[in-house]
Amino acid sequence: MIGMWTAIKRTILGDKIDGKLPARVQAAIARQQIQSEILIAWVQVFIVITFSSLYALSPKTFSADAMFAPVPYALLVYGLFTLLRLTLAYWGKVPAWFIALSVVADMALLMFLIWSFHIQYQQPPSFYLKAPTLLYVFIFIALRALRFEATYVLLAGASAAVGWLILLGYAVHLEDGMAQITRNYVEFTMSHKILLGAEFDKVISIVVVTLILALVIVRARRLLINSVAQATAAEDLSRFFSPEIAAQITHSESWIEPGTGEGRQAAILHCDLQGFTKLSMEKPANEVISLLAEYQSRMVLVIQKHGGTIDKFLGDGILATFGAAVTTECYAADCLRAMEDLDKEAAAWSEERVAEGKDPMTVRFVSAAGPIIFGAVGDSSRLEYTVIGEPVNLAAKLDKHAKDEKATGVTTREMLELAKEQGYAPQTRLEPREGRHVDGVSGTVDLAIFRA
Incomplete structure (x- = not known):
């Protein structure tokens, strides 16, 4: 039974990492993580620039006397936060708590932006539940996969799922929100009615995608660590053998x-x-x-x-x-x-x-x-x-x-x-x-x- 469970775990998670990694291997992985943080920060800068450009160039569908236009403020806050993150990434001083904060901040800003739509366009709260902007959560979840740490992907997915449930609860319980609930799919698509099944489908999709990505990262991280360990061993091998002999040993197609x-x-x-x-x-x-x-x-x-x-x-x-x-x-x-x-x-x-x-x-x-x-x-x-x-x-x-x-x-x-x-x-x-x-x-x- 134990052997079967071990085989199942190996099939799902990949080869186990044996023993404690040498300090030089940990240092090599840390260098890779710093490079990943820089890449993530630059992707976030690209997202800010892209969203800002799209917002500036797209025609505005809300009325001129709308009481609140949150997009510029949200993008400004997110842009400043991203520049701080980019600076810390280049310094190589991005603590784990700041990365976690960054994950939550990404989702919080996105959810705030979605929530503000009903105020900006002067519509009932159920209006924002149909916003296609929700799809951006998958961008932010996938972005965390660049670091090869499943923890931050899970945190991003959990933040997105919880955030959407909060928005759903806000829309349902605000004023006569319960009256907005329907079981008719056609009525749901053609009005501001809320179909709970459709909203839960969104949450389930977020959770499933997050779990799949996390599993991929666990397997990829194990492969990365094993590859770095082997590359380090090959580098060490070249100190004891000539580069040509070391290459023959490490690149040999057979035992x-x-x-x-x-x-x-x-x-x-x-x-x-x-x-x-x-x-x-x-x-x-x-x-x-x-x-x-x-x-x-x-x-x-x-x-x-x-x-x-x-x-x-x-x-x-x-x-x-x-x-x-x-x-x-x-x-x-x-x-x-x-x-x-x-x-x-x-x-x-x-x-x-x-x-x-x-x-x-x-x-x-x-x-x-x-x-x-x-x-x-x-x-x-x-x-x-x-x-x-x-x-x-x-x-x-x-x-x-x-x-x-x-x-x-x-x-x-x-x-x-x-x-x-x-x-x-x-x-x-x-x-x-x-x-x-x-x-x-x-x-x-x-x-x-x-x-x-």
Whole structure:
């Protein structure tokens, strides 16, 4: 029985929001609510301008000696109230009580305007019950839906229903109002007679529309909160993964399973801080982490500028890919362009440190290209996107070999030729070194060394 009731509630109200929302999610929703308040206030300004224009341009059907013409006063009061609300909305300081007051004020002004018709046109009170102006209540009720809070929609609907019942009671009980009641629909439509059923139909319509809108808002609000929570989680995810990997995770059309991967042609870039291991043993922990963060922030920006994706941070090492997470036809050219800019950035960083009285730092960059496998590894509780293949292994081995070459930038001759085919035009001098023996690699490797 409980399970059935839960299923019914879920069908009616939508998915339940689990747990307390994080402060940042609540802040994001609050920002959305402020924007909604501004939008509502501007819609109200539009309503004031529209009603004022229609009133000014429309011919007046009441006599010139009518004792009371309330429309200009009502619009003036409503306009001033709306301007105050708009100002508070832009300040982001619209308290809940003021919003509730605004809802009631909207309906009160509308009902007052309708009530005044019988005085303005010198007719019995039942005259205003036929005023089409009642339809405006649905505008004001719908207006409250922009805030995605069912409470204010319910308050608007309740205010409208109660307001109309008060107007109906006033018309029925004033003077000989009871004599105005009829059960004849034709007589009702052709005279000032009151048909109670027709008036109750109006109230029922207001109540039903209000309840439907409130239900829609409850469901929409749950969806909004879940969407904001997921968007915030995706934003947080992009801090731990590269934007490309985060996009693959959040936009995946199916559940990502371990062991799924694709074969691609890509370039692998490996960055490494020379002498970092020794430095990390000699310097205080906070200084080491600060240095690492400074180094990574500068290098990552350059890598991403050229379309590279950060695969992982390996202590002081940065493993990046070009063409793996996002396929491209110029992966090798992009990688070598990135290496050129990385070399310049590293030199500038080292010079800045020397100018600040700190030790200079040397960064090595190596790269290789070829077929790789890009996919998810791990188990269902802990997944990681990674790249596997000979270029990955070769880049790691070239990183160690770069010390032997006494070079800060090393790539393979094969990758250099491929990059040139893809449109790469070297902006720095590349020195060929052929037939090099690299530890862990069978045979020899033709290399290209970056020279300033």
